[in-house]
Amino acid sequence: MAGLRTEELTMNIGPQHPSTHGVLRLVVKVDGEIITDCDPVLGYLHRGTEKLAEDLQYTQIIPYTDRLDYVGAMANNHALVNAVEKAMDIQPTDRAEYLRVINVELNRVASHLLFLGTYLLDLGAMSPFLYAFHAREKILDLFVKICGARLTYNYMRIGGVKWDAPEGWLESVREFVQYMRDQMPMYDELVHGNEIFHNRVIGVGKMTQEEAIAYGMSGINLRSTGFNWDVRKNKPYSVYDRFDFDVPLGKTGDCYDRYWCHVREIWESLKIVEQALDQIEPGPIMAKVPKIIRVPAGEYYSGVEAMRGELGVYIVSEGKDKPYRLKLHRPSFINLQILPKLLKGNLMANMVAILGATDIVVGEVDA
Amino acid sequence: MSEENKKAPVAEKAAEETPAPVDPRVEKATTHLEIIQGKIVSEFGEAAIEEAGLKQFVPTFVIKNELYADVAEFLRTEPTLLFNYPQCMAGTDYKDYIEVYLKIHSTTHGYDVAIKARGDRDNGSVPTLSSVYPYCGWEEREIYDLLGLNFRNHPDMRRILLQDEWNGHPLRKDYVVRD
Numbered sequence: 039m040a041g042l043r044t045e046e047l048t049m050n051i052g053p054q055h056p057s058t059h060g061v062l063r064l065v066v067k068v069d070g071e072i073i074t075d076c077d078p079v080l081g082y083l084h085r086g087t088e089k090l091a092e093d094l095q096y097t098q099i100i101p102y103t104d105r106l107d108y109v110g111a112m113a114n115n116h117a118l119v120n121a122v123e124k125a126m127d128i129q130p131t132d133r134a135e136y137l138r139v140i141n142v143e144l145n146r147v148a149s150h151l152l153f154l155g156t157y158l159l160d161l162g163a164m165s166p167f168l169y170a171f172h173a174r175e176k177i178l179d180l181f182v183k184i185c186g187a188r189l190t191y192n193y194m195r196i197g198g199v200k201w202d203a204p205e206g207w208l209e210s211v212r213e214f215v216q217y218m219r220d221q222m223p224m225y226d227e228l229v230h231g232n233e234i235f236h237n238r239v240i241g242v243g244k245m246t247q248e249e250a251i252a253y254g255m256s257g258i259n260l261r262s263t264g265f266n267w268d269v270r271k272n273k274p275y276s277v278y279d280r281f282d283f284d285v286p287l288g289k290t291g292d293c294y295d296r297y298w299c300h301v302r303e304i305w306e307s308l309k310i311v312e313q314a315l316d317q318i319e320p321g322p323i324m325a326k327v328p329k330i331i332r333v334p335a336g337e338y339y340s341g342v343e344a345m346r347g348e349l350g351v352y353i354v355s356e357g358k359d360k361p362y363r364l365k366l367h368r369p370s371f372i373n374l375q376i377l378p379k380l381l382k383g384n385l386m387a388n389m390v391a392i393l394g395a396t397d398i399v400v401g402e403v404d405a
Numbered sequence: 406m407s408e409e410n411k412k413a414p415v416a417e418k419a420a421e422e423t424p425a426p427v428d429p430r431v432e433k434a435t436t437h438l439e440i441i442q443g444k445i446v447s448e449f450g451e452a453a454i455e456e457a458g459l460k461q462f463v464p465t466f467v468i469k470n471e472l473y474a475d476v477a478e479f480l481r482t483e484p485t486l487l488f489n490y491p492q493c494m495a496g497t498d499y500k501d502y503i504e505v506y507l508k509i510h511s512t513t514h515g516y517d518v519a520i521k522a523r524g525d526r527d528n529g530s531v532p533t534l535s536s537v538y539p540y541c542g543w544e545e546r547e548i549y550d551l552l553g554l555n556f557r558n559h560p561d562m563r564r565i566l567l568q569d570e571w572n573g574h575p576l577r578k579d580y581v582v583r584d
Contacts, residue, residue, distance in 0.1 A: 081566040088551075089575050089582075125461070251512065254491040254540030265512075337460045339493055339508055339519075352495045352506070363576075365495035375543045404566060 046074060053082045057160050057390040060400025064377075064393075071385050076378040080371075083404040091364040096122050096196060096331040099364070104190035106368065107402040109152050110345035112138075112145035112181075115194040120275055121340040121351035122196050125333045131325050134198035135277045136318040140211060141184070141193060143307040143314070147218065148177040149345040150300045150307075153397050157297065158229060160394040161238050166228050173221055176214055183207055196331050198324035212315055215308050222305065230301075239293040243380045243392035246291060250376075257347025258303070259373045259396060262288035262295040269343040276342075281313045293395035300397075330359050346370050346397055370402035430462045437516055438464035444486065448479055455523075463508065465519040473522040474532035480509065480518065481537055487513045491540040496548035498526070498577045503554045505531055507541070526577075530555035551576040 052063040061082035067075040087106065091099045096118075103114035116138055123130060130138075155170030178188045185193040185201055193200055229235055247263040260267055268285045270278040286302035288295025335357035341350035347369025354363040373396055380392050441464055442457055449472055456467040468476045480488040488509040495506045502523045510517050522531040533556040534541040545556045546565040553574035556562060564571065573580050 081564075081568070084566040086575060249539075251490050252539050254538065256492075267512075337465075337506075339461065339463070341492070348492065350493045352493055352508075354497050363495070363497045365493070365497075367493040367495075371543065372540065375540070 044070065051389075053079075057393060058400070059156065059394075059398070060403075062398070062400050062403065064389075066381070066386075066389065068386055071387070073381045073384050073386060073389065076381045078374060078377060080374075081404055083400050085405070087405045088364055088366060091361060093360065095359050096333065096361070099361075100194065101190065101192045103366075104192055105401055106366065106405060107149075107344060107346060107349075107370065107399045108189050109399055110145050110149040111189060111191050112142045112193065113342060113344035113349060115191060116142055116276070117340075117342045117344060117349040117351050119194045119196050120342055121338060121353060122331065122333060124275075124340045125336070125338040125353060125355070126196075126331070128197050128325060128327055130198050131322050132277075133202075133318060133321040134323045134325070136314050137184075137199050137203060137323065138194060139276060139278065139281075140311055140314045140318070141181070141191075143310045144177050144180060144211070144214075146307045146345055147304050147311075148174045150304050151177075153300050154225065154229075154297075157394045157397075158235070160390045161235065163229065163232075163235065166225065169221075169224065169228070173218060176217065180207070180210060180214065183210070195324065197327035198322075202323045208315055208318065211311065215312050215315075218304070218308055222301075225301065236294070238388075238391055239297060239395070241290070242293045242388050243384070243395060244290060244292045245376060245380060249379075250291065253372070253376045255347065255369075255373050255376065257343070257345075257369050257373065257397075258296055258299045259347065261285065262299050263291035264289055269341055269348050273341070275340070277314075278310075280317065281310045283309050283313075293391055296395040296397070332357060332359050333361070341367065344369060346399065346402065347373060366405055368402045368405055370398040370400075371405070374398050374403055431459065434459050434462045434464060437518075441480075441486065441518055442466070444483065445476060445479070448483075449476060460519065463517045463519050465521065467504075467521045467523065470522050470524065470531055473520070474534055474537060477507070477509075477520060477534050477537045480520070485514075486518075487511050488518055489513070491538045492517075494541060494544035494548070496552045496554060496576070498552055500526075500578055502526060503529065503552055505548060505554065507534065507538075509538075524554050526553075528555070530557045532557050533559040535559055550574070553577060 047068050049066045049068055052058045053061040063079040065077045066073055087102050100115055103118050104111040106114050151170040151174040155167035158166040183204055185191045247265045250260045250263045264287050266285055271285055283306045286299045288299055333355040335355055338353045341348040349369055350367030352365040353361050356362045445453055453469050453472050454466050458465055480486050488511045490510040490512050492510050493508040497504050503526055504521055504523050506521050508519045524531045533545055545559055548554055550564040550566050551574055
């Protein structure tokens with residue numbers, strides 16, 4: 039075959055492509071089957087949330103956060119209200135804190151189910167997707183009952199939550215926890231021992247702990263390398279210090295570890311929900327807060343553990359009812375940055391497996 | 406909350422009664438602030454730090470523009486500090502200058518620090534930290550895109566969210582939003 043002319047091929051993937059889960063474009067250079075370079079092109083879903091926030095009162099920003107990571111919007115609500123409460127020294131009521139935790143953790147289960155379904159779909163397994171969405175729909179039904187929306191909840195307020203749990207809702211959540219626990223072994227049977235799946239993901243897209251930390255990654259991407267960092271444990275906020283749960287860790291930082299951490303986090307979230315249901319007591323759902331929220335002049339940063347990592351809110355305030363500057367530290371944006379490095383030298387066929395395991399939501403990447 | 410705001414009422418009380426309880430978080434953060442400040446000053450001299458203070462219990466330093474990358478590298482590698490985990494980067498337009506903020510955590514010692522640098526609004530620049538923390542690569546591109554601040558020696562200084570033909574930088578305070 040000597041003397042055969044070869045050339046580098048530039049391939050365009052997206053912005054409309056099923057494996058990019060939104061509108062992300064990748065310009066990939068390939069040499070035969072091997073990826074030599076990758077340049078992610080972002081911004082197709084950029085709505086200028088940070089600029090818009092500068093013209094809105096703090097309560098008015100909450101619905102905008104729903105549109106960032108739209109499969110885990112409860113955590114986005116929580117990130118904003120938590121940052122404002124910390125800045126103003128407001129203590130939400132106990133019942134509100136428990137309702138927040140229950141909803142955020144249910145949302146985490148829903149988000150991880152979506153990951154499992156779509157990731158396996160990316161890899162060519164159709165049926166887990168249908169089962170995962172069936173269970174996810176049950177969670178979304180619970181959200182409809184408490185706040186009226188499936189995805190964009192606008193549920194939390196500074197100092198509490200908007201709606202109390204309707205009659206029978208907490209019991210339905212308890213039933214769901216049991217249902218989900220019964221379902222989990224089925225996912226394992228479907229996927230976990232599957233040899234084709236193992237061959238696609240084990241040892242693929244590896245990153246080291248030092249790399250992940252230097253790239254500022256967080257969430258499952260960081261934990262899959264074995265580094266124990268969970269904001270719920272390391273910098274406890276809300277009432278997370280009252281629950282007993284583990285932080286699942288990976289060992290090698292490959293796609294398989296990232297998949298397996300998602301599965302085990304579902305178990306841990308169910309554990310938290312159950313404990314919260316045991317501890318929650320009747321009471322008010324809103325603390326006493328000023329009619330117009332004015333954050334005292336200064337700079338504040340607070341983060342929460344969202345579905346994809348640490349979602350931080352950096353507020354610069356002049357003491358007015360609107361932020362002077364509101365920066366969102368978005369885990370999807372940060373976690374995506376390492377992608378070109380992971381792809382280089384890999385086979386083109388692994389591109390979808392690696393991108394899928396990074397678990398990004400483009401609404402959050404582009405803000 | 407600034408250091409002065411937190412400490413003022415405490416100081417008043419202490420004068421009239423028994424020593425009032427100082428918020429342990431402020432006390433701890435103040436100790437960290439003094440330690441870190443001492444190390445930076447002994448390495449780079451007094452002029453390296455333009456401002457120092459606590460911002461919501463995080464020691465925050467405004468670093469001299471030219472020394473920004475060197476100080477960051479020092480904070481990352483100095484064995485007693487080891488600030489290795491960048492957690493938030495933001496740029497803010499303060500009308501007279503543009504400020505870059507970076508919050509870093511030390512996974513070995515378990516505490517935080519924030520460093521800042523200021524650049525002119527017109528053709529101003531600050532040194533890139535992307536060689537110190539790869540994390541800063543995209544965040545600096547975002548700041549360049551939305552605030553129009555250049556980062557010296559950045560390997561890939563392009564817009565990241567807006568298209569290349571975009572006029573102006575939306576997060577600047579004087580940016581006119583068209584309907």
